[in-house]
Amino acid sequence: MTDPLVQLVGLTKSYGAMTAVAGIDLVIGKGEFVVLLGPSGSGKTTVLSMIGGFVEPTGGSVRIGGEDVTSLPPAKRPTATVFQDYALFPHMSVRANVGFGLYMRKVAKAERNRRADETLKLVGLDGFGDRGIHQLSGGQRQRVALARAIAVNPAVLLLDEPLGALDLALRRQMQEELVRIQKRLGTTFVHVTHDQEEAMSIADTIVVMNRGLVEDMGVPARIYRRPASLFAATFMGENNLLPGRVAAVSGDALTVETPLGRLLLAGKADLGGAVQVAVRPEQIYPAATAPENAASLGSARVCELVFQGTHWRARAKTGADGEIALLLRLPPEMQPAVGAEVALFARPEDIVVLSR
Amino acid sequence: MRGLRQLPAILYMTAAFAFIFLPVAMLVIYSFQNGPLPVPPFKGVSLRWYDALLADRKLMAAMGNSVLVGVLSSLAATMLGFLAAYAMARRPPRRVALAQFFLMAPISVSYLIIALGLLFTFNLVGVGKSLLVVGIGHVVINLPLCFAICYSQLGEHQANVERAAQDLGANDLQALILVTVPMLWPALLASFFIAFTLSWDEFVIAFLLSKYDTTMPVVIWSMLRSGLSPKLNAAGTFVFGISILLVLLVELLLGRKRTS
Numbered sequence: 087m088t089d090p091l092v093q094l095v096g097l098t099k100s101y102g103a104m105t106a107v108a109g110i111d112l113v114i115g116k117g118e119f120v121v122l123l124g125p126s127g128s129g130k131t132t133v134l135s136m137i138g139g140f141v142e143p144t145g146g147s148v149r150i151g152g153e154d155v156t157s158l159p160p161a162k163r164p165t166a167t168v169f170q171d172y173a174l175f176p177h178m179s180v181r182a183n184v185g186f187g188l189y190m191r192k193v194a195k196a197e198r199n200r201r202a203d204e205t206l207k208l209v210g211l212d213g214f215g216d217r218g219i220h221q222l223s224g225g226q227r228q229r230v231a232l233a234r235a236i237a238v239n240p241a242v243l244l245l246d247e248p249l250g251a252l253d254l255a256l257r258r259q260m261q262e263e264l265v266r267i268q269k270r271l272g273t274t275f276v277h278v279t280h281d282q283e284e285a286m287s288i289a290d291t292i293v294v295m296n297r298g299l300v301e302d303m304g305v306p307a308r309i310y311r312r313p314a315s316l317f318a319a320t321f322m323g324e325n326n327l328l329p330g331r332v333a334a335v336s337g338d339a340l341t342v343e344t345p346l347g348r349l350l351l352a353g354k355a356d357l358g359g360a361v362q363v364a365v366r367p368e369q370i371y372p373a374a375t376a377p378e379n380a381a382s383l384g385s386a387r388v389c390e391l392v393f394q395g396t397h398w399r400a401r402a403k404t405g406a407d408g409e410i411a412l413l414l415r416l417p418p419e420m421q422p423a424v425g426a427e428v429a430l431f432a433r434p435e436d437i438v439v440l441s442r
Numbered sequence: 443m444r445g446l447r448q449l450p451a452i453l454y455m456t457a458a459f460a461f462i463f464l465p466v467a468m469l470v471i472y473s474f475q476n477g478p479l480p481v482p483p484f485k486g487v488s489l490r491w492y493d494a495l496l497a498d499r500k501l502m503a504a505m506g507n508s509v510l511v512g513v514l515s516s517l518a519a520t521m522l523g524f525l526a527a528y529a530m531a532r533r534p535p536r537r538v539a540l541a542q543f544f545l546m547a548p549i550s551v552s553y554l555i556i557a558l559g560l561l562f563t564f565n566l567v568g569v570g571k572s573l574l575v576v577g578i579g580h581v582v583i584n585l586p587l588c589f590a591i592c593y594s595q596l597g598e599h600q601a602n603v604e605r606a607a608q609d610l611g612a613n614d615l616q617a618l619i620l621v622t623v624p625m626l627w628p629a630l631l632a633s634f635f636i637a638f639t640l641s642w643d644e645f646v647i648a649f650l651l652s653k654y655d656t657t658m659p660v661v662i663w664s665m666l667r668s669g670l671s672p673k674l675n676a677a678g679t680f681v682f683g684i685s686i687l688l689v690l691l692v693e694l695l696l697g698r699k700r701t702s
Contacts (some may be wrong), residue, residue, distance in 0.1 A: 140605055160609040171599055173606040177624040190611030238610060243500075 091116040091151060091274050092137060092242055098218035099132050106132040109146065114242075114291075118303045119268050119275045123285040124295035125321070126382075130278045131246055133295070137276060138244045151241060166240035168248045174219050178220075180206065180230055187238035192423035197326045208267060225256045227286035236271065242334075243268075244345045245277040249284065261288050282322045287311065287433035294318045316440045319364045326412050327368070330439070331440040332356065340439055344403040346383040346430075362440045368415045369399070369436040373429045375417050380431035386412055388426050398422055404430075455571035480672045489637060491676040501677060504661040508642055511573055516637035520630055522581070523588025528622065531596035549586040555652040556582055559615035564651075571653040579647035584637035589634040595626050628695040635695075639688045643681065649688055 091113040099107040107129040113217040114120050135141035137148055138161035155163050166187070175183050183390060185193075185202040193201070203215055207321040209229040230250060235243055245264075250258045257289050265288050269277045279285055286306040294302040294309065294317070302309050302318035313319035320327065332355045334341035342349050342364050351382065355361050386402035393399075398416040403409075403412065414430070416422055476488035495501060526545055530538045534613035548556065560579050561571075569575065603625065623630070645659040647678040654659060662677050 138609065138611075160605070161611045161613065167606070167609050169602050169606055173599070173602040175603065175607070175621055175625070186607065189612035190616065234606075234610070237670055342459070361507075384618075 088113070089312040093149040094133070094137070094146065094148035095149070096137060097133065097139060097143055097148065099129070099136060099146045101275035102278040107143075107299050110298075110300055111251055112293065112300065112303070114274060114276065117272045117274055119265065119288060119290045120277065120291050120293060121285040121289035121291070122276065122278045122295055123280070123289075123321075124301075125280055127297075128295040129379065130280075130295045132298075134167075134244050134246055134276060134278050137242065138165050139163050140167075165244055166235035166238050166242075167246065168231045168235045170246045170248065170250060172227050174227060174230055174234070178219070179215065180211070180217050180219065180222070183219065183230055183234045183239050186234060191238070191416070199301045202233075202237060205237045206230075206268070208236070209233045210263065225252055225260065228252065228260065232267070235364060236273065238268070241330045242271065242276060243272045245275060247278055247280070249279070249281075257284070258287075264288055277338060282306075286429070287321075294321060295323070311436075313364070313440070315442050316362055316364075317439055319362075320440065324367055325364050326367065326415055327440075328364045328365075328410065330361045332359050332361060342439060345410050346375075347381075349381060349434065349437060351434050351437050351439050355439055355441045359441060362441055363430050364438045365436060367399075367413045369432055370414050371431045372416055373431065374420065377430035377433055380433050383430040383432055385427045385429045386414075388422055388424055388428060391422060391424055393418070402428065451572070457656040469675050470679045470682070473672055473679040475672040475675070477672070479676045480670055492674040492680075494673045495676045495680065498673070501658070501661055501665075504656060504658045507573055507655055508657040508659075511577045511580060511648075512638045512641040515577040515641050516584065517576075518636045519581045519584035519588045519637045520592075520634045523590075523633060524592045524630060526585075526589050527596055528618070529593035531593060532601065545589050546586045553583060553644070553646040554650075559581045561646070561650055571651050573652060573655050573657075574650045576648050576657065578611070579651055580637075580641040580644060582642055582645070583644070587640070588633040588637055590625065591629055595629040596622075600625065608656055625648045632692045634696045639685050641691075642688075643685060649669050 090113045092112075094110050094112040097107055097112075110129075110133060115131045122133060124130045131139055135145050137150075138156060138302075139162075141156070143156065147154055149155065150164055158280065160167075160262060175186065178186070178391075181199060181202045182189075184205055185198040187226070188198040188201060196245050197364060199215075203212075206212060206214055209232050211229050211233065214222070214226070214230075217232070228251075231248065238410040249260050261284060264275070264277070266326070277288065289306055291304065292306050292314075293300055293304075294313075296317045301316040301321075304314075309318060313322060316327070319325050328344045328346060329347075330344040332340055333343045333357070335357045337375050338354065339351055340351050340353050340355055342351055342361060342363060349363065351363070370383065371377065380421055384404060386404035387408060388400050388402050390401035391398055395418065397418055398414075398420065400414040400422060402412045402414055404412055414428075422428060444599055461618050471484065473491055474489070475484065475491070476486040490511065508678045530542055557579060560575065560582070564570070564575055600622070604621055606618045607621045608614070642659075643659060645663065648657045649663065658677070658681055662674060662681070665671070665677070
């Protein structure tokens with residue numbers, strides 16, 4: 087990580103008996119694109135609001151660039167926010183919207199307009215300066231909101247589910263542009279979303295939140311492949327969870343007893359402890375495509391099949407009484423049938439042992 | 443067939459509108475009466491009673507008073523209503539519920555009771571009946587309406603827009619003047635014109651709280667005591683016309699806001 091820019095220390099927010107954020111410690115590096123990911127009610131927006139200064143924490147502190155800003159109002163913080171509903175000024179032109187922050191900083195009009203136009207160009211709205219807000223589409227308003235926030239050159243840009251109102255195609259396009267703009271400016275972005283695909287496509291670092299706590303934090307590939315908690319394993323993409331018991335521990339190697347057999351896996355857990363074993367659908371192979379070092383998971387009976395082009399999406403039952411349900415992605419060239427028994431394999435390094 | 447089935451509905455609607463507007467229509471029609479009495483038969487169209495209206499210095503003075511009281515009391519009611527709404531909209535609803543209740547309460551009190559209360563109170567503090575006291579009465583009755591109109595426009599989105607302004611460096615006053623007031627302009631104008639319309643038409647408070655200088659409705663009432671005259675119809679038509687114009691203006695202002 088580069089130099090730390092934003093530091094949250096024991097950050098807490100309670101509303102009466104309800105705890106929205108339950109003591110979060112987080113360090114965000116300079117120039118990082120961080121995504122706070124979680125379901126609604128996980129506290130992610132509250133954390134963003136506390137960084138921006140719109141919500142006062144009930145405990146802990148927010149430091150930006152080494153300075154404690156916990157008690158500063160939004161105007162005095164080196165942050166700028168892109169609001170979920172854009173919150174544009176409908177009575178002003180696009181240029182005046184983008185130049186508003188510079189106006190507040192007493193930048194002269196000519197310079198203000200020049201910089202506003204420059205910022206509009208950066209977000210792909212070259213020549214839109216004279217238009218009214220009502221003349222713009224949803225996607226264009228989104229860009230104005232972004233331009234207005236980056237025009238003041240903030241140290242940290244805060245984005246509160248900014249793409250939530252856009253349709254899927256536009257959202258994908260804006261995700262790419264956000265990344266392009268972030269790399270170009272080098273500004274630290276903190277982006278809130280509940281969309282795990284969005285998080286994976288834009289983030290340098292994902293912070294998975296649930297019930298006011300950080301469940302996992304790291305680069306998208308690591309969080310997807312080696313999630314640190316049960317919640318992170320199931321919230322990010324599809325996963326199969328199997329109950330297990332630790333039969334032996336030797337250093338970082340565990341022998342785990344599961345309904346699909348005894349597996350030798352990497353991880354840390356207490357001897358005799360109950361754990362969950364997670365394996366992604368695409369990491370379970372039939373015999374034909376199984377890698378060399380794959381371990382057997384026994385066989386399963388296919389009970390539902392849908393062809394999806396790149397793979398067969400299958401539901402299967404396994405275990406002694408067929409009580410374990412598995413989600414599989416079988417190769418498209420296979421010709422599976424409902425009711426058929428399929429032998430299954432998985433590489434031990436793809437299987438994650440979760441004890442929380 | 444379809445037209446026939448709709449006939450009862452059309453008849454009902456016609457009857458309902460006749461019930462509401464026939465009296466006013468009669469008033470307006472007989473203001474153009476070419477004769478000394480506003481009673482049938484209608485003797486042809488003439489503007490002579492409007493001439494008489496304009497020549498009546500007492501009526502013209504009363505009109506001036508009505509405009510003065512209306513404009514000043516509506517300005518005060520709109521401003522106070524807006525500021526109250528602005529303060530309440532930015533606080534947790536639970537904490538301002540009681541204050542809101544007391545702000546809205548006058549709307550359920552009869553004008554007569556408000557007028558009596560004001561009469562009694564101003565008497566106690568030694569302030570005589572005057573247009574100023576009438577104006578204060580009109581602020582009392584219009585404040586709840588102005589508050590409600592402004593409050594309805596200050597929702598969560600408006601709060602977010604203000605937050606955005608503050609986030610970009612605006613202080614509270616700058617956010618208010620540069621963002622909130624311009625965005626609420628239609629609501630503020632609508633609130634002003636509704637207050638003006640009510641003040642312009644208001645009789646009970648004006649009657650009880652004014653003495654020598656008084657407003658249009660009170661003068662029309664005193665003219666009524668000396669018998670019917672098409673001139674009265676003309677005065678009534680004039681008052682009604684102004685009200686309708688203002689209501690249309692309000693509709694235009696708030697309607698535009700709704701569609702945008």
